[in-house]
Amino acid sequence: MRAPEQTFSYRYPxxxxxxxxxxxxxxxxxxxxxxxQRANPPFQGQWALPGGFLDIxxxxxxxxxxxxxxxxxxxxxxxxxxxxxxxxxxxxxxRVISVAYYALVSNDRIPEPVxxxxxxxxxxxxxxxxxxxxxxxxxxxxxxxxxxxxxxxxSSIALQFMxxxxxxxxxxAVYETLLxxxxxxxxxxxxxxxxxxxxxTGEQKRNxxxxxxxxxxxxxxNRVEIIK
Amino acid sequence: MRAPEQTFSYRYPxxxxxxxxxxxxxxxxxxxxxxxQRANPPFQGQWALPGGFLDIxxxxxxxxxxxxxxxxxxxxxxxxxxxxxxxxxxxxxxRVISVAYYALVSNDRIPEPVxxxxxxxxxxxxxxxxxxxxxxxxxxxxxxxxxxxxxxxxSSIALQFMxxxxxxxxxxAVYETLLxxxxxxxxxxxxxxxxxxxxxTGEQKRNxxxxxxxxxxxxxxNRVEIIK
DNA sequence: CCAAAAGTGTTCACCGTACACCCATGA
DNA sequence: TCATGGGTGTACGGTGAACACTTTTGG
Numbered sequence: 001m002r003a004p005e006q007t008f009s010y011r012y013p014x015x016x017x018x019x020x021x022x023x024x025x026x027x028x029x030x031x032x033x034x035x036x037q038r039a040n041p042p043f044q045g046q047w048a049l050p051g052g053f054l055d056i057x058x059x060x061x062x063x064x065x066x067x068x069x070x071x072x073x074x075x076x077x078x079x080x081x082x083x084x085x086x087x088x089x090x091x092x093x094x095r096v097i098s099v100a101y102y103a104l105v106s107n108d109r110i111p112e113p114v115x116x117x118x119x120x121x122x123x124x125x126x127x128x129x130x131x132x133x134x135x136x137x138x139x140x141x142x143x144x145x146x147x148x149x150x151x152x153x154x155s156s157i158a159l160q161f162m163x164x165x166x167x168x169x170x171x172x173a174v175y176e177t178l179l180x181x182x183x184x185x186x187x188x189x190x191x192x193x194x195x196x197x198x199x200x201t202g203e204q205k206r207n208x209x210x211x212x213x214x215x216x217x218x219x220x221x222n223r224v225e226i227i228k
Numbered sequence: 229m230r231a232p233e234q235t236f237s238y239r240y241p242x243x244x245x246x247x248x249x250x251x252x253x254x255x256x257x258x259x260x261x262x263x264x265q266r267a268n269p270p271f272q273g274q275w276a277l278p279g280g281f282l283d284i285x286x287x288x289x290x291x292x293x294x295x296x297x298x299x300x301x302x303x304x305x306x307x308x309x310x311x312x313x314x315x316x317x318x319x320x321x322x323r324v325i326s327v328a329y330y331a332l333v334s335n336d337r338i339p340e341p342v343x344x345x346x347x348x349x350x351x352x353x354x355x356x357x358x359x360x361x362x363x364x365x366x367x368x369x370x371x372x373x374x375x376x377x378x379x380x381x382x383s384s385i386a387l388q389f390m391x392x393x394x395x396x397x398x399x400x401a402v403y404e405t406l407l408x409x410x411x412x413x414x415x416x417x418x419x420x421x422x423x424x425x426x427x428x429t430g431e432q433k434r435n436x437x438x439x440x441x442x443x444x445x446x447x448x449x450n451r452v453e454i455i456k
Numbered sequence: 457c458c459a460a461a462a463g464t465g466t467t468c469a470c471c472g473t474a475c476a477c478c479c480a481t482g483a
Numbered sequence: 484t485c486a487t488g489g490g491t492g493t494a495c496g497g498t499g500a501a502c503a504c505t506t507t508t509g510g
Contacts, residue, residue, distance in 0.1 A: 007237040013284040014242035017314075017325055056241040056323050060314040084312045084327050086245075086288040095284055097245055097325070099312050169488065186491070187473065210488045211480035397461070414464070415500065438461045439507035 015086070015095040019064040020051030020137065022082070022102040022144035023074065024127075025110055026161050029177050031127040033141065036071050036119035042092050043134035045120070049141070051098070052118060064101040071119045078104045078160040078222065083143055090136045098135075102144040108163035152178055156197045156225040159218045167205050167213035168192065197225050243314070243323040247292040248279030248365065250310070250330040250372035251302065252355075253338055254389050257405050259355040261369065264299050264347035270320050271362035273348070277369070279326070280346060292329040299347045306332045306388040306450065311371055318364045326363075330372040336391035380406055384425045384453040387446045395433050395441035396420065425453050 023034040035047040050071040054063045061079065069075045079101055086097040115121055125131065127145065130138075151157045152175070161174050172188050192198065199219050204212040251262040263275040278299040282291045289307065297303045307329055314325040343349055353359065355373065358366075379385045380403070389402050400416050420426065427447050432440040 007239060008241040009235040009237045010242070010244075011235060012244075012281065013236040014238070015245050015282065015284065016238075016240075017243050017245065053240065054243065054314075054325075056243065057316050059316060060312065060325070081311060083309060084288065086282075086327070088285050088287060097282075097288070097327075099314070099325075167489085184474070185489090186475085189490080190492095191472080206481085208487070209482040210486080211482095211490085213489055395462085412501070413462085414502085417463085418465095419499085434508085436460070437509040438459080439463085439509090441462055 013095075015097050016091075017054040017060075018051055018096055018098045019054065019060060019067055020049040020098050020100050020140060021064050021068050021079070022049060022100065022141055023068070023072070023077070023105060024102065024144070024148060024161075025105040025124070026107050026174055026177055027110065027124060029173060031177055032124040033127055033130070034072060034074075034122065034124055035131070035133065036115075037121040037123075038134060039115075039118055039120040046134040047125075047131045048134035049100075049137045050119070050122075054099075060099050061101075064099075064103075068103065071116050072122050073114045074103075074105060078157075078224070080224075082140070082147060085136060085140060087136065098140070100140045100144070102147065104148075104157070104160035106161055106163045149178065151224075154227050156195070156218070156223075156227065159197065160224065162218065165201055165203065165205060165215040165217055167207065167215060169207070169213055171198075171216070195225075195227060197227075241323070243325050244319075245282040245288075246279055246324055246326045247282065247288060247295055248277040248326050248328050248368060249292050249296050249307070250277060250328065250369055251296070251300070251305070251333060252330065252372070252376060252389075253333040253352070254335050254402055254405050255338065255352060257401060259405055260352040261355055261358070262300060262302075262350065262352055263359070263361065264343075265349040265351075266362060267343075267346055267348040274362040275353075275359045276362035277328075277365045278347070278350075282327075288327050289329075292327070296331065299344050300350050301342045302331075302333065306385075306452070308452075310368070310375060313364060313368060315364065326368070328368045328372070330375065332376075332385070332388035334389055334391045377406065379452075382455050384423070384446070384451075384455065387425065388452065390446065393429055393431065393433060393443040393445055395435065395443060397435070397441055399426075399444070423453075423455060425455075 025032050034050065036050050038044050038046055038048050050068055052067040054060065064079055065075065082100045082102050084097060084099045088095060090096065130141070133141070158174055158178065162171060168189055171192065172183055172185065175188070176183055197219050198216040201215045201217050203215040205215040206212040253260050262278065264278050266272050266274055266276050278296055280295040282288060292307060293303065310328040310330050312325060312327045316323060318324065358369070361369070386402055386406065390399060396417055399420065400411055400413065403416070404411055425447050426444040429443045429445050431443040433443040434440040
């Protein structure tokens with residue numbers, strides 16, 4: 001631990017740098033995102049994105065992953081830098097530059113996340129029923145959603161929402177949720193299989209009380225393929 | 229001016245924040261970019277991206293525009309945030325987070341840029357014949373190029389390279405340079421005109437000693453349209 | 457009249473879209 | 484046997500790609 005009276009001096013003023021992470025998942029056919037309830041001022045008690053200050057010797061990506069793990073218990077997810085937000089008075093305490101990330105979690109690995117010293121509570125909210133959020137986090141969330149939807153089209157990013165083994169029906173449901181549209185089953189299967197991004201595991205997966213379906217897996221685990 | 233002995237103290241160490249800008253243009257059918265020769269250590273005398281430290285009350289976008297104007301004399305260009313680079317030891321002086329931007333200049337507004345106190349010289353280099361660059365600027369340049377080429381496909385970003393009035397032949401040459409490929413004249417015209425992003429000015433433009441061509445202009449000046 | 461860029465349509469292959477029925481399972 | 488999701492093929496239309504000749508101008 002650092003001695004509490006220690007200070008760090010610079011010839012010119014330096015901003016603080018934080019990371020904030022927009023974590024998406026799909027639950028019950030709806031897009032959700034993870035917010036924490038702030039334990040400390042400013043905006044104490046308000047919902048906000050998980051995130052926090054960059055350590056002086058820490059890589060930015062590592063900071064995003066660490067803050068996410070500390071505040072929500074989630075680790076080892078797909079994490080991508082989104083945009084850097086730095087409007088001068090976005091934080092009332094001091095000048096803060098936030099490097100925003102977004103993350104996707106597969107829908108079988110959704111621990112009901114635990115709170116930490118910075119987060120009084122952690123909860124999933126449906127994307128279309130978000131509470132008011134602290135700072136400029138609404139703008140960060142909007143940008144993350146825009147990026148997510150744009151990437152659906154030309155990358156295999158949707159696979160990041162899937163568990164290790166999944167069926168084509170489940171994958172189609174994820175696309176339908178994200179695109180907010182219904183898709184034709186035969187066309188969907190043809191297109192996805194022709195992209196060569198998933199492979200048959202040989203196993204079967206039983207979802208309801210109905211006919212079991214073939215189980216597939218992503219061809220390259222943890223990678224997002226750019227299509228064409 | 230700030231008194232030279234003044235310092236700024238924080239309870240936790242803060243990184244410095246800079247912006248760096250990758251400025252592209254097209255000259256003589258080749259993609260070029262603008263580098264400055266560093267007037268001061270570190271990397272004194274080496275070529276680098278124009279950029280510099282963020283003022284404590286300055287918006288990040290404004291910082292990129294300001295540094296660009298100060299070091300190169302260029303202003304009022306298409307400027308878009310690219311990515312934030314912050315590997316711990318990328319700058320030997322202290323921890324520096326660089327918010328990178330890229331900019332596009334139309335090929336009629338290429339002032340041979342002037343040097344300033346931070347830049348001993350400023351010059352355009354062909355993209356395929358770049359000198360060694362300072363810091364991690366080679367990685368920033370690579371990422372900017374990747375973004376530029378990707379955006380060609382689904383946006384009207386190429387129009388940013390064009391002067392106010394231009395011909396279809398000139399526009400096609402820009403696409404050919406960026407894609408490093410030849411395009412069919414008839415197909416190109418059909419596609420571009422169907423996108424409805426340029427309009428006939430009614431005027432003509434004489435390029436060589438040959439038949440004059442219709443002059444077009446971008447339908448929305450200074451905007452980048454997302455196609456589809 | 458020659459050189460050089462401007463301007464202009466049609467054909468074909470491929471891909472995305474629309475569309476309906478039988479199968480396997482558990483209750 | 485019924486309800487529910489799993490699994491499969493074909494026909495059509497639109498879009499992108501290939502392709503050649505005439506026009507206008509300056510020298």
